[in-house]
Amino acid sequence: MIITPRVRGFICLTSHPKGCEQNVVNQINYVKSKGTIDGPKKVLVIGASTGFGLASRITSAFGSNAATIGVYFEKPSAEGKPGSPGWYNTAAFEKQAHEAGLYAKSINGDAFSDEIKQKTLDLIKTDLGQVDLVIYSLASPRRVHPKTGVIHNSVLKPIGQTFSNKTVDFHTGNVTEVSITPASEEDIENTVAVMGGEDWAMWIDALKAANLLAPGATTVAYSYIGPALTEAVYRKGTIGRAKDHLEATAFTITDTLKDLNGKAYVSVNKALVTQASSAIPVIPLYISLLYKVMKAKGIHEGTIEQIQRLYQERLYTGSEVPVDEKGRIRIDDWEMRDDVQAEVATLWEQATTENLSEIGDLAGYRTDFFNLFGFEVEGVEYGTDVNEVVEVPGLV
Numbered sequence: 001m002i003i004t005p006r007v008r009g010f011i012c013l014t015s016h017p018k019g020c021e022q023n024v025v026n027q028i029n030y031v032k033s034k035g036t037i038d039g040p041k042k043v044l045v046i047g048a049s050t051g052f053g054l055a056s057r058i059t060s061a062f063g064s065n066a067a068t069i070g071v072y073f074e075k076p077s078a079e080g081k082p083g084s085p086g087w088y089n090t091a092a093f094e095k096q097a098h099e100a101g102l103y104a105k106s107i108n109g110d111a112f113s114d115e116i117k118q119k120t121l122d123l124i125k126t127d128l129g130q131v132d133l134v135i136y137s138l139a140s141p142r143r144v145h146p147k148t149g150v151i152h153n154s155v156l157k158p159i160g161q162t163f164s165n166k167t168v169d170f171h172t173g174n175v176t177e178v179s180i181t182p183a184s185e186e187d188i189e190n191t192v193a194v195m196g197g198e199d200w201a202m203w204i205d206a207l208k209a210a211n212l213l214a215p216g217a218t219t220v221a222y223s224y225i226g227p228a229l230t231e232a233v234y235r236k237g238t239i240g241r242a243k244d245h246l247e248a249t250a251f252t253i254t255d256t257l258k259d260l261n262g263k264a265y266v267s268v269n270k271a272l273v274t275q276a277s278s279a280i281p282v283i284p285l286y287i288s289l290l291y292k293v294m295k296a297k298g299i300h301e302g303t304i305e306q307i308q309r310l311y312q313e314r315l316y317t318g319s320e321v322p323v324d325e326k327g328r329i330r331i332d333d334w335e336m337r338d339d340v341q342a343e344v345a346t347l348w349e350q351a352t353t354e355n356l357s358e359i360g361d362l363a364g365y366r367t368d369f370f371n372l373f374g375f376e377v378e379g380v381e382y383g384t385d386v387n388e389v390v391e392v393p394g395l396v
């Protein structure tokens with residue numbers, strides 16, 4: 001079929017297999033161009049199909065020749081019905097990995113569930129024996145709690161008071177004022193239940209109990225801080241509470257891993273266009289200004305540049321992992337540079353519907369958004385028929 005984008009707000013209902021494949025190939029080529037990393041050998045990536053998790057899987061495999069198992073929740077392709085981008089990304093990744101002689105298998109299902117955890121443990125036991133790196137990169141709006149059965153829905157709200165600020169509809173470029181009413185106590189608890197560290201700890205506990213973690217095993221989850229501009233709705237809002245919980249969980253997990261000499265880290269990453277972040281109010285406006293400033297300074301990075309740098313310059317340097325005063329790895333260092341933030345803050349004051357395409361990188365935002373779904377990718381032929389049904393070669 002000929003596949004075109006069908007956009008509904010901040011999601012796109014269709015995705016393009018060839019575009020997704022090209023994105024993955026581009027990421028692989030980037031990692032290869034940066035040379036070999038003396039990194040992990042057997043890696044489990046939870047949330048492996050898009051965004052930072054996919055970049056982690058690619059960096060593990062093509063930067064460090066690692067065997068990888070990916071867990072994700074994606075819609076398979078079917079006749080007349082394109083799959084979700086993560087489905088096509090994984091198909092492309094596993095095809096490339098297998099051609100390169102690398103072990104790569106994956107499991108599609110709810111990572112929050114006991115069933116998918118058990119399935120993953122069985123696969124590691126049979127195929128890899130143990131893993132030495134576990135990347136935790138889930139971004140989800142809901143979680144069915146495996147012990148209580150309760151469905152938790154996360155919300156993106158400020159805490160304590162109504163938040164009013166500028167936001168942009170990145171499709172139209174319309175800059176408007178948005179007001180978000182504060183979260184209830186229940187909203188906070190639900191968001192922490194979905195995006196906090198409980199599930200990460202459950203994974204590590206289960207892996208450890210089954211003796212599937214190698215001596216010195218490392219686990220990494222991803223967090224975000226961001227600027228004062230977005231603080232009320234992000235870091236000091238409901239999602240920030242979840243990130244506080246996730247960051248605190250790193251210490252609990254490190255205790256769990258003591259006898260293995262293992263360690264849990266949270267890496268604070270840069271704001272980027274992903275399916276998760278385009279859903280957050282105010283963030284798209286911030287990102288479009290940030291992109292403009294960082295590109296002008298020659299320090300813009302995408303997910304693959306971020307994760308490649310995380311591995312090569314933080315996690316696997318051969319010496320101690322550098323962390324901030326709260327024990328976190330900072331790969332958002334360029335985003336948070338004073339000169340960058342000062343310029344973004346000035347542009348933020350000025351931003352209007354009329355000038356945003358000029359002073360912000362709205363075009364870059366949009367391109368990145370469409371790229372997530374395999375559209376507007378350079379070198380891909382979109383006018384012709386493609387087979388929408390694609391197999392994931394390592395799917396278990």
Ligand code: NAI
Nearest residue numbers: 047048049051052072073110111139140222224271272274
């Ligand atoms: P994403 O939406 O690109 O990736 C989410 C991944 O989780 C996908 O592989 C998806 O299949 C998987 N997933 C979601 N629900 C699942 C479930 N129930 N079971 C199994 N897999 C499931 O998101 P992104 O942006 O890569 O986020 C990953 C982490 O990075 C999150 O913790 C996020 O907060 C963090 N982060 C994101 C930043 C951004 O600007 N996008 C910045 C800094 C941190």
Ligand code: NA
Nearest residue numbers: 051052053137
């Ligand atoms: Na991810």
